[in-house]
Amino acid sequence: MSFTTGEARPAAETLEFLDAGGEDVAARSPLQLFWRRFRRDRVAVIAGGVVIVLIVIAILAPLVVSILGLPGPNVENLNATDAFGSPLGPSSAHPFGVDQLGEDVASRVIYGTRVSLQVGIIGTAISTLIGVTVGLIAGFYRGWVDTLLSRTVDIVLSIPILLLGIGIGAACSVKGCLGGTIEPGISVIIFLIAFATWPYMARIVRGLVLSLREREFVEASRGLGASNWRIMLREILPNLTAPIIVYATLQIPTNILIEAALSFLGVGIRPPTASWGQMIASATPIFNTAWWYMVFPGIALLITVLAFNLLGDGLRDALNPREAR
């Protein structure tokens, strides 16, 4: 959090300043204050640790699979199924069992982390960029600009993302659309998620900007002759950092779930690329006899979504302690 002209110090910092007992102390930076508050939240710290582990797994998936002695995610081995072609359960060779093609479920879960985090993080980053830009402009300029952008937000919010995904999946699945520009796959999923979720960020940012633009430090800056863009980027945007980080963190698990849902419906990631949603979909008809095929990707999805949600909550508490949960 940045403290600019005329902005009040947070109460917690004031208390720490008073607690110093007259000794010479250096004021803590906002980052130090954030960290001090964040680390007290053990749940959030653990969630953050899990997120870091997931990111490491995603980046180093081939190495992790190799270290664990697992086959690659797309290595088919029908010998790992029984005489009826049914997948065999967890064993020392395949700790999470195998799927109908004898592919190692553990290996596919590990590689599935890549897809989920890619979609979650990149999709959120793009939607955040768009949402912040639109919200900032709408809130700052108000008037017809605000009306135009806000109505655009309303229109986009009225588009059901799952139906849109299914539609694109159905229409563009084989030959692609727009001369092959749009083809189902990870890039389209990311686009869809960014397209469908930026309005939420835009609304939040717009509301905050409407409030911030009336504050004294903005007036002061304007009085000193700062341009609109400078005010927006140098005065207002830094004060939006905390809510943006919090909201974006909470948006990541939502986006991961959207990807899983689209893949579950068969319009997301194309096989043989491993995706948790797709694995769960494939496991559905055989859940009765191959529980492991649904349970392990399901657990991975649950842990990932939970970790990001708890991390987001922790960040919100640490960045804005005055806001009640």
Added chain:
Amino acid sequence: MRSIRTAVALAAVALLAVLLSACGSSSSSSSGGSSGSEVVGTEGFASPATQSLEGKKGGTLEVLQEGDFEHLDPGIAYYSVDYVVIFATQRPLYSNKPNTASSASPDMASGPPEISSDNKQITVHLREGVKFSPPVNREVTAEDVAYAFQRATNPNVANPYVGAYFKSIEGEPQAEKEGGAKPIKGITTPNKHTIVFKLTEPKAQFVAAALVMPISAAVPKEYAEKYDKNKPSNYASYEVATGPYMIKNNSAGKVLGVGYFPGKSLTLVRNPNWNASTDIRPAYLNETRVKIGGDNAVIGRQVLEGENLVQSEPPTQANIKLAAEKYKSQLMISPGAGSHYIGVNNKSGPFKNENLRKALWAALDRTAMDKARGGQLVTNVMTHWLYPSNDPVWNEVIGFNAAGGIKGPKFDFNEHPEGDMTVATEYMKKAGFPSGKYTGSETVTIVGAKGPPAEQDAEIVNSTLKSLGFNTKFTLVETSTMYAKYCNVPKEEIDVCPSVGWIADFADPQTVLNITFNGKLIVPTGNVNWSQANDPELNKAMTEAESVNGKGARAKAWGEIDTKLVEKAIAVPFDWDKQGNIQGKNVHGVGQLWNVGSWDYSWTSLK
């Protein structure tokens, strides 16, 4: 002539069924070689070929099925799910007993068809004393059979096979052009119980064999004509029966909303006008109630643990396994349930090159493909197209033995069912890729079907192609979409359709090979020559074989064509299907060998 739509978990997809017949017009060929059961390996399990046809009278059977019926009009019905109702309620001229796939019995006919020496005329005499169910109540005549054929050329009825199998009847093409407005010129009824089919080509044996199709079931003109004028015909909502059962109706003959509630239920009750002395069916059950809806996997478990129940559709792979391990006596395995193969585009894309097709064939692990479909209990590794049954006569007449039997024609790329990359590499080199890997610029478009087992097969094909160096564009769509929008539409130029299927309509090899591989029969939509094979040599051979008469001669001629299809690797085969069917504890289910083992409600009984 129906493509298999693997509908294991998908309600909307119908399995395509089988009709077959030899119509008794000539003596059966002797079986040669090994017995059917040895050939197809169903030892230890009940099979329609060896089942007892005895039963106990009375009781109500409950049938559970996930999906609805497609068409219950005998003039339209073409899928096995419909056939089980059609053949309990309608009597075509000839029909198969449930335990044979190769020889038909006279049904509405009183004896075998009489075929003229020039093979251009078929005469069939009808049984006397067979009556339509209420409200028609009168005796069936030859005119009713003639009208059944006439209405099949009516676009309101839209019979799917009349043109394919009966076009050689004089005036049939003209009747189709005229929309079925007039009787077909070549079908005459010299008396009340005789019908004559006059042909323009010497194809009497083939046409006579096709008389087992439900198109030959009598339809009363004075009753049905008003329904057939509607577009589409709604005769099915009021249809009358000639078989032992009828769909429950009201006094006006209406079955829709009385005995059949679409998406919910269908009830078969006894036809009060049925005379057992005129029929080969025992009709043990008093009533059959079909409950439509639910989940295929759940239905399977209900049936295995319940009583008075059968599952109408193919059980899931998991339930087959469950039945085989715990409820063995409730599982019936029916060989001869068609085949699955990979359609590879012979017309455009990289697989124009015959050697690339052979490389794919050689590299493919067909045992893995079959294991993904449920393993040896429900599959045999396919080595050519004319498929086996455990009816040994079938294996002769269909040309299965003539084409090399279970091992198939001997070619190096066909020798190793588990795949042989060495042979594949050699063919890649012959195709112009010295490294043994594809280095061309074309990307192979693969369109497969979602859901097991087609999805797993498609993935194996995709990985096999990648192992040969191909770049692939791999898409899975709904089964119906795969066929209707992509694989059945040549202009889409799909390179690989990884799991297409076919079942013979009746016991003649032409129904397996002609429409699926004859380039002259490629059509812009609804095309089932999935490889778009258009080889002049093969086309010529098939045209000539169409006119061959005599079962042995036809089996030989088509068996040689089958071998040629392998030699040129027109497509890549992988699975001869065996269909599993399950029944409740106290049910003596009788499966139709000729119809992928579907339960026959006219022969099934309760213990």
